[in-house]
Amino acid sequence: MAKIFKRRWIMHDMARQRVFDKREFLNILELLKRMDYNGIGLYLEGAMEFKTIDGVIREGVITYDDAKWIVEECNKRDLFVFPMTNVVGHMEHFLAQERFRSLKYDDMSQMDFYNPEAEAFAMQIVHEFVDAFGTKMVHIGGDEAKLPPEKMMDYAKFLAKICDNLLAEGIQPAIWDDLIWMDKELCEPFSRDVFLFDWNYYGHRPESITFFREQGFRDLVVGPCDNSWETFITYQRLSGHLLAHTDIPVRPDEIEAFLEDEANTDDPEKLGAIITNWENNSGRNLWCQWSAFARAALYMTGKLEARERNDELIEKTLFGRVTPYTSIVYMLHDVILKHNLDHNWSPRLKNCLFTVPSLRAALLEAVEKPSFIEDMDATLKTIHEKLDSWIPADDIENYCLVSMLSLHDMLRAGLELVKAFAKRDELYSKAAELQFKNPELAGQYLCRFISGVRRAIEEVVNARESYAWNLELVNVDKCDIERMDIIIDLLLELADMIEKGFDNFERVPLPILEKTIIGCIDRNPIAAKVFK
Numbered sequence: 001m002a003k004i005f006k007r008r009w010i011m012h013d014m015a016r017q018r019v020f021d022k023r024e025f026l027n028i029l030e031l032l033k034r035m036d037y038n039g040i041g042l043y044l045e046g047a048m049e050f051k052t053i054d055g056v057i058r059e060g061v062i063t064y065d066d067a068k069w070i071v072e073e074c075n076k077r078d079l080f081v082f083p084m085t086n087v088v089g090h091m092e093h094f095l096a097q098e099r100f101r102s103l104k105y106d107d108m109s110q111m112d113f114y115n116p117e118a119e120a121f122a123m124q125i126v127h128e129f130v131d132a133f134g135t136k137m138v139h140i141g142g143d144e145a146k147l148p149p150e151k152m153m154d155y156a157k158f159l160a161k162i163c164d165n166l167l168a169e170g171i172q173p174a175i176w177d178d179l180i181w182m183d184k185e186l187c188e189p190f191s192r193d194v195f196l197f198d199w200n201y202y203g204h205r206p207e208s209i210t211f212f213r214e215q216g217f218r219d220l221v222v223g224p225c226d227n228s229w230e231t232f233i234t235y236q237r238l239s240g241h242l243l244a245h246t247d248i249p250v251r252p253d254e255i256e257a258f259l260e261d262e263a264n265t266d267d268p269e270k271l272g273a274i275i276t277n278w279e280n281n282s283g284r285n286l287w288c289q290w291s292a293f294a295r296a297a298l299y300m301t302g303k304l305e306a307r308e309r310n311d312e313l314i315e316k317t318l319f320g321r322v323t324p325y326t327s328i329v330y331m332l333h334d335v336i337l338k339h340n341l342d343h344n345w346s347p348r349l350k351n352c353l354f355t356v357p358s359l360r361a362a363l364l365e366a367v368e369k370p371s372f373i374e375d376m377d378a379t380l381k382t383i384h385e386k387l388d389s390w391i392p393a394d395d396i397e398n399y400c401l402v403s404m405l406s407l408h409d410m411l412r413a414g415l416e417l418v419k420a421f422a423k424r425d426e427l428y429s430k431a432a433e434l435q436f437k438n439p440e441l442a443g444q445y446l447c448r449f450i451s452g453v454r455r456a457i458e459e460v461v462n463a464r465e466s467y468a469w470n471l472e473l474v475n476v477d478k479c480d481i482e483r484m485d486i487i488i489d490l491l492l493e494l495a496d497m498i499e500k501g502f503d504n505f506e507r508v509p510l511p512i513l514e515k516t517i518i519g520c521i522d523r524n525p526i527a528a529k530v531f532k
Contacts, residue, residue: 002302003263007221007272009039010293011084015047015093017281019060021475025070027396029077031290035297035317039080041139041274042070046085046093050128057093058477067132082174083129086141087122087162088113088155094125110146113158122162126171136171139197143176152183160189167193172219178242181208192216197274199223202239203250206261213266221272224258226292229279231346232407233332234292251307252333255292256299260306273300280476282354282483283410283467287403287474291326294318321393324386325400332411335379339372349414353460354483359490360521362414364514367422376415383408399473406463406470413463416456417491423452424513431501432510439506446510450499457491464488494520 010032014020032040047061062070067083074081091111095104103121105112112118122140129138142159145152156179163173174195180187181198196217198208201224212220226234236254240246250257259273275296280286294314298304304313311330315322336346348365351358367373387405392398427449434442464484471478497520501510 005271005300008300009274011041011276015045017477019475043084082137084139139174156186195219201225202244204245204248206265209265222262225276285403291329363421409463409466413459416459420452420456
């Protein structure tokens with residue numbers, strides 16, 4: 001008999017570059033209603049215009065008026081809405097500011113909870129969210145503390161004190177649970193009235209659910225994730241992170257793995273989950289992830305079995321008809337799974353378009369599985385054909401289509417870069433080998449290599465334009481475009497540097513290509529030019 005989850009929530013990350021837009025948010029709410037979610041947590045961190053803190057971290061953050069409007073729109077749809085922030089770790093938005101330097105611990109992501117002003121500052125932030133949303137529940141974070149063991153209990157006591165303050169005011173505090181799951185002695189300071197968000201993004205783990213119930217915690221939701229920060233699309237992988245099971249297979253699309261543990265372990269009257277989506281930046285896009293959220297919702301409402309493949313059901317849940325959307329997601333899953341790319345080329349195709357270190361790695365590291373390039377080429381060709389045939393019927397389909405087009409173009413750009421530099425042995429090294437034996441043939445090899453690099457750069461420029469168009473619709477801060485511009489400038493410099501190999505080609509040997517890449521990307525043009 002199917003088990004129905006009482007709490008079917010989703011977390012929407014507004015903190016990392018996303019700009020609030022009412023039209024887009026209404027479409028998000030419409031999708032949640034279609035899928036039968038009944039709650040939404042807004043992860044805001046410092047992405048709000050506070051009344052007691054001057055200034056904003058960027059234009060487009062949520063205001064008090066926006067918060068009031070959000071609550072009204074959620075109430076119309078019977079969606080419980082609550083704010084989420086952090087009061088110790090993940091406080092980059094506050095601690096990167098010079099005026100809050102004195103509160104910083106070690107780096108810009110953690111507050112020094114030993115500071116005499118720390119408790120008052122934490123409560124100030126939380127009260128702002130409570131006031132803005134008129135809520136009786138607020139999530140105060142508490143995850144991924146980077147502290148030495150001897151300070152962990154002090155941290156737990158500080159977090160528990162903030163929770164106690166809120167409980168005394170009639171406000172329900174919620175926290176992530178990794179602190180007290182990975183070091184169970186740290187449970188001791190916490191009231192059992194604290195709401196636990198038991199997050200696990202890597203497969204199965206029924207033990208934590210049982211443990212926290214046995215400890216007497218009354219409110220708990222399990223939290224799987226789309227894991228889209230690892231690549232461009234949702235992708236589950238097996239991992240022992242946070243003591244997840246590593247002996248139970250997990251498919252790339254199986255967001256319901258931890259939900260299944262909750263259904264099999266917990267009291268049917270207490271079943272609850274929050275599906276998390278993080279980091280709408282560096283090409284990652286909420287609008288490419290809805291198949292996973294539909295899978296989770298269908299499982300939580302008893303309409304889909306764990307690991308069941310039912311594209312039509314997912315599509316009709318999302319759009320009321322069948323589109324190419326879910327089939328494209330599965331195509332990408334299939335090619336990733338085939339080559340076991342959970343920590344390899346799939347993230348690299350994304351990251352090399354946005355960060356200089358990832359670009360450096362993508363151009364320097366060999367392609368361990370050359371067939372990946374061929375399979376990805378064929379997959380992208382089919383995806384392009386499917387997207388060309390998709391005529392969106394409404395706003396929601398248009399958001400998804402535009403985002404998928406951008407996804408395709410970025411994957412194509414990353415792949416073309418990898419392909420071009422994977423031919424260094426076939427073309428560049430061959431040119432160097434023949435340079436003084438057969439200069440004419442060597443020149444042809446070098447020309448072919450440079451042409452491939454230039455074509456790849458054209459694809460990156462195209463992806464940049466496609467992404468810029470995408471961001472006009474989905475409302476993410478434009479600093480991603482600035483990152484891509486830096487990458488394009490570096491690639492153009494690199495292409496020019498390689499092409500200079502034709503200067504005095506009859507006398508000066510071609511330098512090691514890796515040296516040219518490193519010298520150019522590290523902004524050391526002399527090192528890139530000089531052969532040693």
